[in-house]
Amino acid sequence: MQFGILVNEGPYSHQASDSAYLFARTALEKGYKVPRIFFYHDGVYNASRLATPPQDDRNVGARWSKLAADYGVDLVVCVAAAQRRGITDGVLGDNFRISGLGQLVEMGIQYDRLVTFGD
Amino acid sequence: MSDMDDMDDGSGIVKKFMFLNRKAPHGTVYALEGLEVVLITAAFDQDVSMVFTDDGVYQLLKGIDTKGIEVKDFSKTYRALDGYDIEKLYVDQASMDARGLTEDDLIVDVTVLSVDEMANLMAEQDVVISF
Numbered sequence: 001m002q003f004g005i006l007v008n009e010g011p012y013s014h015q016a017s018d019s020a021y022l023f024a025r026t027a028l029e030k031g032y033k034v035p036r037i038f039f040y041h042d043g044v045y046n047a048s049r050l051a052t053p054p055q056d057d058r059n060v061g062a063r064w065s066k067l068a069a070d071y072g073v074d075l076v077v078c079v080a081a082a083q084r085r086g087i088t089d090g091v092l093g094d095n096f097r098i099s100g101l102g103q104l105v106e107m108g109i110q111y112d113r114l115v116t117f118g119d
Numbered sequence: 120m121s122d123m124d125d126m127d128d129g130s131g132i133v134k135k136f137m138f139l140n141r142k143a144p145h146g147t148v149y150a151l152e153g154l155e156v157v158l159i160t161a162a163f164d165q166d167v168s169m170v171f172t173d174d175g176v177y178q179l180l181k182g183i184d185t186k187g188i189e190v191k192d193f194s195k196t197y198r199a200l201d202g203y204d205i206e207k208l209y210v211d212q213a214s215m216d217a218r219g220l221t222e223d224d225l226i227v228d229v230t231v232l233s234v235d236e237m238a239n240l241m242a243e244q245d246v247v248i249s250f
Contacts, residue, residue, distance in 0.1 A: 006248070008250075040152065040156075041148060041149065041152055042148075080152075080155060081152060100159075101155060101156055101159040102126055102128075102159055102163065104156065104159075105126075105128070105136075105156070105159055105160050105163045105165070106128045106163075108134060108136060108160070108165075108245070108246040108248070109128050109130060109132050109134055109163065109165065110128065110130060110132070114246050114248070116248060116249055118249075119149075
C-alpha cells in the first residue's frame with residue numbers, strides 16, 4: 001500500500017501538519033510506503049528552516065526533515081504556493097525540494113491512496 | 120498556459136479525480152489555489168469532476184466584483200474550464216437552497232445533485248481532493 005500525503009496548512013497555527021506527520025510516521029513504522037509528501041497552500045511554511053520554535057516544543061520543520069532522512073520520503077513544496085509566500089530554495093530545510101503541482105497529480109495517479117490534511 | 124499542455128506521468132493511467140470546493144471564492148486562498156490543481160490535473164488527461172458545495176457554490180456566482188477588496192478576480196477561469204476539457208461541474212442542491220441560489224445565478228452550466236446523488240458520485244472516484 002502506497003500513501004500520498006497532502007499537507008495544506010502551516011505549522012503551529014493548525015493541527016493539520018501535526019496530524020499529517022503522525023499519520024506518515026505511523027504508516028512508515030508499520031511498513032506501509034509513503035513515497036512522497038506534498039506541501040500546498042500555507043503548508044509550504046512547513047519547509048522553512050528559518051523557524052526557531054521554543055526548545056520545549058516540537059520542531060515541525062526539523063521533524064519532517066528527519067522523517068525524510070529516516071525513510072527516504074520525498075518532501076515536495078509547490079513552487080507557485082512557495083513563491084507567493086517567500087519560500088525559496090535558500091530557506092528550505094534539509095530534504096525538502098521545490099517543484100510543480102504535477103508532482104501532486106502524479107501522487108493521485110500512481111499511489112493507492114491520497115490523504116489530505118487541512119481545513 | 121503553455122506549461123500545462125500535454126503533461127504526462129508516463130503511466131498511461133487515467134483516474135477519476137474529484138475536486139470538492141467547499142469555501143467561498145474570497146476570504147481564504149483555497150478556491151484560487153485549488154483551481155490551479157484542477158487545471159494541472161486536466162493537463163495530465165485525467166477524468167476531472169468539480170463539485171461545489173457549502174459556501175463553495177459562491178465561487179460560481181454571477182457578478183463577482185473584487186475591486187472593493189483589492190484582490191485578484193479569477194471568476195472568469197470557471198468559464199474557461201471547458202477549454203481544458205473540464206465539463207463535469209456539479210453543485211449541491213441543499214447548499215444552493217440554503218443560500219437562496221438557483222442555476223440562473225451561476226456563470227456556468229452545472230448539474231445539480233441531491234445529497235444521495237452526490238454520495239454516489241463521490242463513491243465512484245479514485246481520488247477526492249477537497250479545497
